[in-house]
Amino acid sequence: MQVTTKVSERKASTASGSPVTILSFAGDISSASKDAILNAYHGLNGSTSKILLDFTGVDYINSSGIAIIIQMLLEAQKTGSQSVGIFGLSAHFQKVFTMVGINKYAALHKDEASALAA
Amino acid sequence: MLKRAGLLVLLVFAAGGLRAQSVDATSWHTGALELTSDWVTNSGDNPAWASPTFDDSSWHSVEIDDIGAAQPGYRWFRLRVQLSQNHPHIHLLIVGGDGVYELYINGQKAEGPELRSQFGTRRPVEWVIPVMTDANSLTLALRTHAPLSYTGWHDPLFLDFKLGTPDSIETAREAAESQRLYAELPSLFINLLLILAAFGVLALFRSQSTHREYLWLGLYLLLLGLSNLALFSAAEGLVALAANNFFGDPLIYFFTIMQIEFTFSFAGQRVGRVWRAYEGLLAAMLMINWLADSGVLAITRYVVIEAIVILPAALLLPILLLVWYRRGNREAGWLILPSLLPAAAASIYDIGSGSIFADWGKLDFLASPIPLGPIPLQISDLSDFLFLLAIAVVIFFRFTRVSREQARSAAELDAAREMQRHMVPASLPQVPGYAIEAAYLPAAEVGGDFYQILGQRDGSTLIVVGDVSGKGLKAAMTGTLALGALRTLAAEGLAPAALLVRLNEQIVSAQEDGFITCLCVQICPDGRARAANAGHLIPYRNGEEVAMDSALPLGLADKVDYAEASIALEPGDILTLLSDGVVEAMSASGELFGFERTRAISMQSAAQIAAAGQAFGQKDDITVLTLTLTGAGAVHG
Numbered sequence: 062m063q064v065t066t067k068v069s070e071r072k073a074s075t076a077s078g079s080p081v082t083i084l085s086f087a088g089d090i091s092s093a094s095k096d097a098i099l100n101a102y103h104g105l106n107g108s109t110s111k112i113l114l115d116f117t118g119v120d121y122i123n124s125s126g127i128a129i130i131i132q133m134l135l136e137a138q139k140t141g142s143q144s145v146g147i148f149g150l151s152a153h154f155q156k157v158f159t160m161v162g163i164n165k166y167a168a169l170h171k172d173e174a175s176a177l178a179a
Numbered sequence: 180m181l182k183r184a185g186l187l188v189l190l191v192f193a194a195g196g197l198r199a200q201s202v203d204a205t206s207w208h209t210g211a212l213e214l215t216s217d218w219v220t221n222s223g224d225n226p227a228w229a230s231p232t233f234d235d236s237s238w239h240s241v242e243i244d245d246i247g248a249a250q251p252g253y254r255w256f257r258l259r260v261q262l263s264q265n266h267p268h269i270h271l272l273i274v275g276g277d278g279v280y281e282l283y284i285n286g287q288k289a290e291g292p293e294l295r296s297q298f299g300t301r302r303p304v305e306w307v308i309p310v311m312t313d314a315n316s317l318t319l320a321l322r323t324h325a326p327l328s329y330t331g332w333h334d335p336l337f338l339d340f341k342l343g344t345p346d347s348i349e350t351a352r353e354a355a356e357s358q359r360l361y362a363e364l365p366s367l368f369i370n371l372l373l374i375l376a377a378f379g380v381l382a383l384f385r386s387q388s389t390h391r392e393y394l395w396l397g398l399y400l401l402l403l404g405l406s407n408l409a410l411f412s413a414a415e416g417l418v419a420l421a422a423n424n425f426f427g428d429p430l431i432y433f434f435t436i437m438q439i440e441f442t443f444s445f446a447g448q449r450v451g452r453v454w455r456a457y458e459g460l461l462a463a464m465l466m467i468n469w470l471a472d473s474g475v476l477a478i479t480r481y482v483v484i485e486a487i488v489i490l491p492a493a494l495l496l497p498i499l500l501l502v503w504y505r506r507g508n509r510e511a512g513w514l515i516l517p518s519l520l521p522a523a524a525a526s527i528y529d530i531g532s533g534s535i536f537a538d539w540g541k542l543d544f545l546a547s548p549i550p551l552g553p554i555p556l557q558i559s560d561l562s563d564f565l566f567l568l569a570i571a572v573v574i575f576f577r578f579t580r581v582s583r584e585q586a587r588s589a590a591e592l593d594a595a596r597e598m599q600r601h602m603v604p605a606s607l608p609q610v611p612g613y614a615i616e617a618a619y620l621p622a623a624e625v626g627g628d629f630y631q632i633l634g635q636r637d638g639s640t641l642i643v644v645g646d647v648s649g650k651g652l653k654a655a656m657t658g659t660l661a662l663g664a665l666r667t668l669a670a671e672g673l674a675p676a677a678l679l680v681r682l683n684e685q686i687v688s689a690q691e692d693g694f695i696t697c698l699c700v701q702i703c704p705d706g707r708a709r710a711a712n713a714g715h716l717i718p719y720r721n722g723e724e725v726a727m728d729s730a731l732p733l734g735l736a737d738k739v740d741y742a743e744a745s746i747a748l749e750p751g752d753i754l755t756l757l758s759d760g761v762v763e764a765m766s767a768s769g770e771l772f773g774f775e776r777t778r779a780i781s782m783q784s785a786a787q788i789a790a791a792g793q794a795f796g797q798k799d800d801i802t803v804l805t806l807t808l809t810g811a812g813a814v815h816g
Contacts, residue, residue: 124648124759128694131735156774161696161714162730162739 066094067118068101075111076178082109083173087118090126102133110142113176114167117149127161134166148176201259201316204342208267211343211351214319215244217258224253224322229283231318233257243340248333249279249325256321260342262314269310270348271319274355275337277304277416279329283320284310297326297424301416303338303359305352309345328424331471331478333536359415362548362555366411369560369567373404376567380574387581395441396574399434400567406430407559424472431485431525432461432468435492442496442518445577446503446511457491464488479536486529493523510577517569524562591652596621598655602629602662603802610640612704613806618789620760620801627654627695628758628800629662633669638704641669641678644715644756644802645697648732654693661686661695661733675699675711676743679733683713683741686734694734698756706748706808711741716762719755719781720746750810755781760801761792772796 067087075081084101088094105112114130116122122130137143148170150158155169163169170176202217219238227233235257243256262269273282278295279302281288289308310317323336341351377400384393409427412418436458443450450458464485471481497519504512531546533539548555603619610632617630627647634640643665647658664685668678678699686695698715702708710718710725714732717724727744748754757777764772772795780788785803792801 124646124694124696128648128732128735131731135736153771153773160712160717160729161732165730 066090066097068097070101070105073113073173073177079111080109081111081113081177083113083115085115085118089120090122090129092123092125092129094126095129098129099133102136111144111146112137113146113148113173115149115173116147116154117173119149119154122154122157127157127163130158131161131163131166134163138166146170146176146179148172201261203261204266205261205263205315207342208263209344209347211272211341211347214258214260214271214340214342215337216242218243218256219258220246220254220256222250222252222254224255224324228255228257229288229320229322230286231259231316243321243337244335246337247335249276249323249330249336251325251327251330253322253324256323258319260317260319262317264315266313266315267344269317269342270345271306271308271310272339272341272343272348272351272355273306273308273337274303274339276300276302276325276329276334277306279325279336280321280323282308283318283322284308285312285314285316285318286320294322294324295326297328298419298421300326300329300420301413301418302329302334302420303355304416305355305359307348307352310342327474328420328472331474332420333478334420363411363415363417365554365556365560366407369564370404370407370411373400373407373563373567376571377401377404383574383578387578387585390444390581392441392444392577393574395437395444396570399437399441400570402430402434402437403563406434407563411557424468428485429465429468431489432464435489436461438518439492439496442500442514445514446500446508448503460488461492479533482529482532482536486526486533489529490526493519493526510573513573513576517566517573520562520566520569524559528557528559595652595655598652598659602627602655602658604630604632608632608634610634610702610806611638612706612809613640613702614809615807616785616803616805618785618801618803620789620793620797622650622760622797622800627658628760628802629658630756630802630804631662631665631669633666635669635672635701637672639701641675642700642702642756642804642806643669643697644758644804645695645733646715646758646800646802647695648693657686657693657695660689661697674743675701675709676741679711679713679741680739683733683739684737687737694732696732696759700754700756702748702754702806706750706752708746708748708754709743710746711743713739713741716757716759718757719753719778720748721752722778722782724778725754748808750808752808753782754806754808755785755788756804756806757781757788758800758802760797760799761788761803763799764792764795764801765798766796 065088069085071083073081073083082105134145137145145167147167149172150169158164158169168179170179202214204212218241219235220241221238277292278300281292281294291308292306325336341348377397380393380400381397384397387393406427409422413420413423439454439458440450467476467481467484470476471478497515500511500515500518527545531542531544534542535546548557549561599621607615607617627649630644632640632642647654664682668681673681679697696715697713698710698718700708700710710727712727712729714729717727717729725744725746728742730741731739762772762774762777772792780791785805788803789801
């Protein structure tokens, strides 16, 4: 049974002290997650320049879910000022994200520490 | 209460020291004679009290059909009847509880009525007992003992006691029995109708098995009908009282749970935690029911608790439906009226019963039947009948709508399958220098996998494997659109990367929802190959992933550059192209087949690879192509 996507937002700092907004996802990511994910992204303060997407709590992402992530990354790219990083993916989805070219729009990190250090 | 106790003391004192009076029936010779007055009674149990010579003058007088609710413990009743010398043959008619008394006539136990446990106790039941004596004096002694299930519901022991000729007693028995069974007829009819309707709705569930509302409604109607039948059959003496206590009454909680599930399911809503907890409370009421049946909890308190526990369903479900209706759920509005009826009727009946037990008086009528001409119609029967009518209308409209949707979906599915058949070649073409195998296993829902093998003018072959996101007709239409564009572009002799760039532009401009992952490989007979990838699974060469770059799937962004990788195949080399149906195959426990297992079997035949994915747990279309360079014309050195 598909689990609803939950998105929570928190603040952190990079190793160099720059502010970072972390959007943490939990549950499954599918077409039903569109509003939850994009509303969370659109709700971010416009001045947020570094965003990390935390997939630690995500169990499954289907192709529609991947399309939503890509749509969000394309929007971030269009702003010209936002950089996006991703961490917490399982090895399987790290490979899937690379396969669909997401790594060209967001750096993929193993965990939060390495994402903040980058 | 004090006033009653005082009256009782006065009666006892008045009777003290006097021998109880006899009923003078010496002038009786025909017909039936009421013997409900002039009985004397005493609590306790002593076999000697059956004897005609026992002095019962200290016992107090009662009218046997007006002694109120049966009390726990043993109690005896005695009556002397004086008859004429030549009285006709006598039969007795006793109307009351069966299993709660035995009769002694002149000290001899009469055949027929016996004391029984609560599982054998019924009421009201008419007993006809022949009196096998010509004596002109009868001493009738009734030894009574009512089980807890009987006293708890405040039922009286006796309703009537007659003496008469066999014919007149038989007539009186038939009259009493007819009246009793007649009162049961409306209930019997309506509840059998409910049970019949339940099977009808369950049959609907068989034909629309994804619509669980039919399952819940069918179970609800079934349990409601059975519960009511048990209640009214017990009330009219057709079955043991225990049938209601241990079966009919507990079913109330289960049919209320079914009603909740049906309401949420019908409105397409999820049952939240609070309602789940409430369902748990309803199920836990079985324990309270058991406490009442075992005497730990007074029945009077139990019926009040039962009413309180059921009330939230009676009140909140219609309110919830109203809220959903106001939020735009039109069908939820249809259920508001039907949902009000059954539980509200049960609560009304309980309040009436509570009023009778508690001597409130004013609300007794709530538990009384409505006199509808000669038919005594119970409030619950009326509400059940109206509910059934209303729900039949609602279900008719729902079923018709769903049937129309299913017919449309089936037509869409047929159309999608037809399109899907054209998304893969009907037969594999000969490819110079290569042995090609293909396996294509469509998923139950029509998916969007496709592959094409297109010969080029320069002697090379373009092999394209893709997967349209989504399922059904829409995915098939997007796939068809992409294939049309692909064939046109392939005719231009474009290289894989350029072809993907152009294909992406065309799909983006078509503004279709969704996207397409696509791998494009151009192979030459001499083993040279080049490939470009738009988000698709990377191919395997001799069991290892080909080193190549990937970019976005087609249709997501208007300007995407696709890199091209060159591959030099040696004779015997196997290039394996797949869709994600193998990698994303999922076991029953939720485990993915994954990349590593896929890589490990990528040297097997296309059919074997596809079968492995299918056996693991196919969730999507599975497409596998294997290209083996046979050696003819291969690149050497």
